[in-house]
Amino acid sequence: MAAAGPRATACAAAEAPAGPRLQVTVTGARKVAGNITITVYGPRPEDFLARGGRLARQRILLQGSAAEACFALSEAGDYAIAVYHDENNDHDFNRTLIGTPAEGYGFSNDAPALIGLPSFEAVRFAVPVGGSQMTIRLRY
Incomplete structure (x- = not known):
């Protein structure tokens, strides 16, 4: 039977795993x-x-x-983050008529998205047992 893999929740959630904490700050x-x-x-x-x-x-x-969030992770390892500024609070990443982003966005490692989306390799980062912090700057 295959392992279930990593899990993540908000740090304040009742079911939050006891593993490393990932603190994410989004700026700009x-x-x-x-x-x-x-x-x-x-x-x-x-x-x-x-x-x-x-x-x-x-x-x-x-x-x-800026905004901050804390994620409780079940295990150390490789993770990736994507963020967006949902300015109109419609829970959707809005685009213009020609398909370009209409709202701010960003990725872990501040990976650029100059033409298309960044690769997983560009956004992947390691979270050690002791936890980690990541700051992501929004791009518009």
Whole structure:
């Protein structure tokens, strides 16, 4: 039987695993409106940005130009993060008529998305047993 793989929840959740903590700070919001949606992915490249591939997601009400979230992880290992500024709070990453982002976005390691989405290799980072911090700057 295959291992279940890593799990993640909000640190304050009753079912939060006792493993490492991942503190995520998102900076650079262009206006105080809506929420910052932070999504954590595990070590499988095929899960990154795939429907149903996330380990956990938090929506943080934006009260300033930055937002913070804490994720409780079940184990140390490789993870990836994608964030977006859901300015209109519709729980959707809005795009313009030509398909470019209409809302701010970012990725772990501040991986650039100049043409298309960054690769899993560009956003992957290791979380040690003692936990980790990641700061991501929004791009518009």
